[in-house]
Amino acid sequence: MENRKVTIADVAKRAKVSPASVSRYLNGVEGNLSPDTADRIRQAIDEMGYQPNAWARSLKTRRSGLLAVVAADLSNSYVPSVLDGIDSAANDAGYSLIIGNAKNDQSREAMLLERLHQQRIEGLVLQSTAEHSSGPLRSLMESGIPIMLIDRSVDGQSDLDLVALDNRGAISMALGHLRAQGFSQIIYVTDPPDMASSRRERELAVMASRSSWAAVRVVVRRDATPAALVEAIGDLLTDSERTAVLCSNAVATLYALDAIQAGGWAVPGELGLMMVDNPDWAPYVLGGITSVAQPTHDLGRQAAMRLLHRIRHPAIPPMEMRLPGQLIVRKSTQ
Amino acid sequence: MENRKVTIADVAKRAKVSPASVSRYLNGVEGNLSPDTADRIRQAIDEMGYQPNAWARSLKTRRSGLLAVVAADLSNSYVPSVLDGIDSAANDAGYSLIIGNAKNDQSREAMLLERLHQQRIEGLVLQSTAEHSSGPLRSLMESGIPIMLIDRSVDGQSDLDLVALDNRGAISMALGHLRAQGFSQIIYVTDPPDMASSRRERELAVMASRSSWAAVRVVVRRDATPAALVEAIGDLLTDSERTAVLCSNAVATLYALDAIQAGGWAVPGELGLMMVDNPDWAPYVLGGITSVAQPTHDLGRQAAMRLLHRIRHPAIPPMEMRLPGQLIVRKSTQ
DNA sequence: CTGAAAGCGCTAACAT
DNA sequence: ATGTTAGCGCTTTCAG
Numbered sequence: 001m002e003n004r005k006v007t008i009a010d011v012a013k014r015a016k017v018s019p020a021s022v023s024r025y026l027n028g029v030e031g032n033l034s035p036d037t038a039d040r041i042r043q044a045i046d047e048m049g050y051q052p053n054a055w056a057r058s059l060k061t062r063r064s065g066l067l068a069v070v071a072a073d074l075s076n077s078y079v080p081s082v083l084d085g086i087d088s089a090a091n092d093a094g095y096s097l098i099i100g101n102a103k104n105d106q107s108r109e110a111m112l113l114e115r116l117h118q119q120r121i122e123g124l125v126l127q128s129t130a131e132h133s134s135g136p137l138r139s140l141m142e143s144g145i146p147i148m149l150i151d152r153s154v155d156g157q158s159d160l161d162l163v164a165l166d167n168r169g170a171i172s173m174a175l176g177h178l179r180a181q182g183f184s185q186i187i188y189v190t191d192p193p194d195m196a197s198s199r200r201e202r203e204l205a206v207m208a209s210r211s212s213w214a215a216v217r218v219v220v221r222r223d224a225t226p227a228a229l230v231e232a233i234g235d236l237l238t239d240s241e242r243t244a245v246l247c248s249n250a251v252a253t254l255y256a257l258d259a260i261q262a263g264g265w266a267v268p269g270e271l272g273l274m275m276v277d278n279p280d281w282a283p284y285v286l287g288g289i290t291s292v293a294q295p296t297h298d299l300g301r302q303a304a305m306r307l308l309h310r311i312r313h314p315a316i317p318p319m320e321m322r323l324p325g326q327l328i329v330r331k332s333t334q
Numbered sequence: 335m336e337n338r339k340v341t342i343a344d345v346a347k348r349a350k351v352s353p354a355s356v357s358r359y360l361n362g363v364e365g366n367l368s369p370d371t372a373d374r375i376r377q378a379i380d381e382m383g384y385q386p387n388a389w390a391r392s393l394k395t396r397r398s399g400l401l402a403v404v405a406a407d408l409s410n411s412y413v414p415s416v417l418d419g420i421d422s423a424a425n426d427a428g429y430s431l432i433i434g435n436a437k438n439d440q441s442r443e444a445m446l447l448e449r450l451h452q453q454r455i456e457g458l459v460l461q462s463t464a465e466h467s468s469g470p471l472r473s474l475m476e477s478g479i480p481i482m483l484i485d486r487s488v489d490g491q492s493d494l495d496l497v498a499l500d501n502r503g504a505i506s507m508a509l510g511h512l513r514a515q516g517f518s519q520i521i522y523v524t525d526p527p528d529m530a531s532s533r534r535e536r537e538l539a540v541m542a543s544r545s546s547w548a549a550v551r552v553v554v555r556r557d558a559t560p561a562a563l564v565e566a567i568g569d570l571l572t573d574s575e576r577t578a579v580l581c582s583n584a585v586a587t588l589y590a591l592d593a594i595q596a597g598g599w600a601v602p603g604e605l606g607l608m609m610v611d612n613p614d615w616a617p618y619v620l621g622g623i624t625s626v627a628q629p630t631h632d633l634g635r636q637a638a639m640r641l642l643h644r645i646r647h648p649a650i651p652p653m654e655m656r657l658p659g660q661l662i663v664r665k666s667t668q
Numbered sequence: 669c670t671g672a673a674a675g676c677g678c679t680a681a682c683a684t
Numbered sequence: 685a686t687g688t689t690a691g692c693g694c695t696t697t698c699a700g
Contacts, residue, residue, distance in 0.1 A: 007693055018671045023695055034669065049473060054452045055389045055398065056693035059676045064389065065453075066432075074421065077614075080414040087408065087435045096449060098400075099433045101421045115430060118388045119399075139383060257618040280411075281615040284591040341677055352687045357679055368685060390677035393692045 006050045015044035026052060058120065067307065068121040070100040070112050072129045072152075072196070077250055077279050078296060079127070082150060085300025086125055093308050095122070102129045104195075110134040117143065123307045125300075127151045131195055133158070146310040148303045153197045161310070163303040163321045167198055170276050170292045170325035171205035174246055177290070179213060181333050183244040183272050185236055186216045189229065189256050190248035202248050202276065222255050229259040237270065244272030244333060250279045257285065273332040276325065288330030295323050340384045349378035360386060392454065401641065402455040404434040404446050406463045406486075406530070411584055411613050412630060413461070416484060419634025420459055427642050429456070436463045438529075444468040451477065457641045459634075461485045465529055467492070480644040482637045487531045487654075495644070497637040497655045501532055504610050504626045504659035505539035508580055511624065513547060515667050517578040517606050519570055520550045523563065523590050524582035536582050536610065556589050563593040571604065578606030578667065584613040591619065607666040610659065622664030629657050 008026075012019040017037050024033055025041045033041075044050070058064045067090050071079045083099070090097050098121065102109035109129045113136035116124065123146045126137075133141070133155050141147060141160070149162040178186060188206045193199040203219065210216050218232050236243050245260070247253040253275040265271045267286045275282075278293030302321065310316060342360075346353045351371055358367060359375045367375075378384070392398045401424050405413045417433070424431050432455065436443035443463045447470035450458065457480045460471075467475070467489050475481060475494070483496040512520060522540045527533040537553065544550050552566050570577050579594070581587040587609040599605045601620045609616075612627030636655060644650060 008695095009693080019694080020672080020696080021670060024670085027695085032669075037670080049476070051448075051451050051473070051477075053393075053454060053693050055392045055454060056676090057695075058389045059387075059393055059678090059693080060695045062676080074414055074418045077411070077414075080408055080411075083433075084408045084435060087433070088437075091435075091446075096432050096434075096453060098430050099417075099421070100430070101418065101425075103422075112425075114385075117385050119430060120387060120389060139385070142383070143385075251614075254614055254618060261618065261621065279615070280585075280588060281613070281619065284588060284595065285615065285619050287595065342679095343677080353677090354679080354688080355686060358686085361679085366685075371686080387677050390692090391679075393677080393694090394679045396692080 006048045007053070008050075011041065011044045011048060011050050014048060015040040017041060062120075064120045064122055065095050066098055066119060066121045067095045067123050067125070067304070068098040068100060068116045068119075069125045070102055070109060070116070070127070072102050072109075072127045073104050074101040078151070078277065078294070081296035082127075082300035082303075085297040085302075086304040087300075089301045089304035089308065095308070104129055106130045106134065106195075110136045113137055113140060116140075117145070121145065123311050124148070125150055125303050125307060126154075128154045129195060130154065131197075144314065146307055146314065148307045148310075150299065150303050151196075151198050159318050161303075161306060161318045161320070163299055163306065163323070164198060165276075165294050165299070166322040166324050167201035168205045169322075170294075171202050172209070173325060173327050174274060174276065174292050175206070175209050175213070175215075177327055177329065178244050178246065178272065178274065178333065179215070181244075181272065182242055183333070184215055184241040185243040187218045187220060187229075187232060187236065187243065187245045188216060188248070189220045189222065189245060189252045191222045191252060199248060206246070222252055226255065226258055226262070229256065230263050233259060233263055233265065233271065237265070242272070244274065247273075247275040250275060250277040250282075253277070253289065267332050268334055278326075278328060282328075283330065286332050288332060290330045290333040291328045292325040293328055294325055299323055340382045341387070342384075345375065345378045345382060345384050348382060349374040351375060398454045398456055399429050400432055400453060400455045401429045401457050401459070401638070402432040402434060402450045402453075403459045404436055404443060404450070404461070406436050406443075406461045407438050408433075408435040412485070412611065412628070415630035416461075416634035416637075419631040419636075420638040421634075423635045423638035423642065429642070438463055440464045440468065440529075444470045447471055447474060450474075451479070455479065457645050458482070459484055459637050459641060460488075462488045463529060464488065465531075478648065480641055480648065482641045482644075484633060484637050485530075485532050493652055495637075495640060495652045495655070497633055497640065497657070498532060499610075499628045499633070500656040500658050501535035502539045503656075504628075505536050506543070507659060507661050508608060508610065508626050509540070509543050509547070509549075511661055511663065512578050512580065512606065512608065512667065513549070515578075515606065516576055517667070518549055518575040519577040521563075521566060521570065521577065521579045522550060522553045522582070523556065523579060523586045524553065525556045525586060533582060540580070556586055560589065560592055560596070563590065564597050567593060567597055567599065567605065571599070576606070578608065581607075581609040584609060584611040584616075587611070587623065601666050602668055612660075612662060616662075617664065620666050622666060624664045624667040625662045626659040627662055628659055633657055 012022045100112035125148045274290035276292045278291040282289045346356045434446035608624035610626045612625040616623045
């Protein structure tokens with residue numbers, strides 16, 4: 001049955017009722033239909049392969065059933081996992097999900113946000129590429145479209161909701177574990193912290209620990225050459241102290257693994273290793289890499305649920321939600 | 335400026351022109367406007383923070399600017415990579431992307447497809463969970479909505495486009511490499527092949543190789559217990575022949591790594607290992623795992639570009655596009 | 669319980 | 685070059 005242009009009117013004609021009744025049937029309205037008409041309508045719909053047109057409906061009801069996620073970088077394994085959580089909550093509520101990939105480019109992010117605004121999304125989950133709100137983001141806010149920030153904040157303490165890892169807690173958990181394992185020197189490997197509050201928070205927490213425990217010697221940025229990390233590790237290993245590398249996330253860990261392979265150091269014999277994040281390969285590399293797992297799936301789910309709640313109750317004040325990491329001890333620090 | 339309900343009519347009034355002129359301005363129509371009116375319109379739009387309403391536009395033009403991707407399982411690392419490719423092509427063409435996650439559940443997939451149909455997507459990229467076309471999928475086809483299958487076919491040689499890895503070629507590449515490296519026994523580890531033609535194609539290619547090279551001794555399904563794999567490997571290792579494990583994808587490899595860790599075998603000393611797929615951790619596990627890389631990003635891009643092409647030219651006949659894998663030799667097979 | 673009619677915001681003839 | 689008008693397909697008063 002060719003349903004290219006089957007409209008509610010066609011169905012109505014076929015069922016010998018008014019378009020209004022078909023609409024009522026479709027929406028299961030209270031003021032019920034007689035069983036007879038309902039039947040005829042159902043039948044007509046089946047026979048004609050009718051599919052309601054969501055645009056027309058949206059135009060009238062001002063609800064699109066569309067949520068959007070704009071991620072900083074799709075190729076970071078953090079994102080798909082969070083996305084999975086968002087998707088499941090969104091779908092349970094009958095929403096579809098539009099996805100945007102900013103590719104770590106602020107102007108691209110801005111363009112995406114503008115497009116989504118025109119698409120009349122009902123809510124947005126944003127892992128922002130920018131420190132400060134762009135024009136399109138503000139425009140979205142002014143239109144009263146609920147926005148949930150994840151992973152990273154925007155404009156510091158803003159008036160937007162935020163769901164993110166408790167970065168300070170995660171770092172202190174990691175450092176605590178390393179200290180307990182007898183490591184007395186730490187090399188912290190991180191991405192350049194600009195543009196991502198989460199990175200900055202982690203790095204700050206690492207630095208702050210120096211006051212209570214003067215063990216952190218080096219912070220290496222991933223924008224340095226790989227050789228720089230090899231050298232940094234090599235330098236510290238001349239000491240007699242036990243040394244560990246702590247990585248700010250999974251991608252930074254791959255970078256560190258490269259250096260460790262190049263340097264030929266034994267883990268955990270000569271060098272400890274752990275990371276924030278718990279990718280699926282963590283148990284299998286070097287016999288298992290100790291991790292502070294982020295509750296990524298749950299984080300996405302929470303964000304989406306909160307967003308959906310806010311869509312229904314716009315008045316509730318924004319809040320910051322910090323999810324705890326979970327220490328998973330493996331061979332690389334034992 | 336509160337732009338909740340700024341319409342083209344409001345802008346028109348403010349700019350003292352007709353709605354039609356504003357529309358013309360928005361769409362950069364040929365029959366040009368005088369620089370003066372254009373200016374007034376631009377100004378009015380700025381001042382009022384006007385955002386065109388995509389639904390209304392779609393309703394009229396019958397173009398939604400929406401593409402959809404429905405993936406079998408978002409948590410498989412294959413998907414985000416392909417998605418990235420699709421996203422970049424879609425965005426370049428000004429389309430937004432709706433994403434659906436079937437979670438390996440056919441009925442969930444069917445529900446998603448129906449929702450997308452109502453959303454009036456202009457095209458669909460589908461990694462199907464089902465062997466055969468569901469009602470909603472057929473309905474989509476009958477409505478003339480272009481569909482690109484990726485990774486897996488549906489209904490065998492169907493009348494839908496397909497973009498996928500050249501599985502036979504990939505397997506023969508892998509086997510050829512193993513043979514050249516002196517391995518004389520192969521254990522093939524795969525997911526249960528039901529519901530995914532790609533898995534079946536790979537397994538068939540492995541089995542077919544037996545006629546020319548009687549080296550493949552065991553095929554282990556991931557639905558067996560982990561212990562089964564340990565046992566299978568243990569059994570074969572009593573031989574004096576060189577043995578390798580070949581995994582059908584990254585997830586199966588994690589499973590095999592578990593067994594290898596449990597068995598305590600040295601790679602590549604006692605046991606070779608390689609896989610189809612090249613996840614970001616491949617270089618770092620066991621000193622590097624030999625891979626046949628899938629061109630995932632390119633696969634997504636090709637699929638999206640072909641889809642966009644088909645949207646413009648519905649008449650072109652469907653075709654099957656097979657992308658070659660690429661052998662990346664690492665330590666695990668040397 | 670059901671129908672008639674008025675739009676939602678936009679575009680595309682058709683006029684002028 | 686610009687304005688008028690008639691819908692796109694649906695929901696929703698308001699009557700009956």
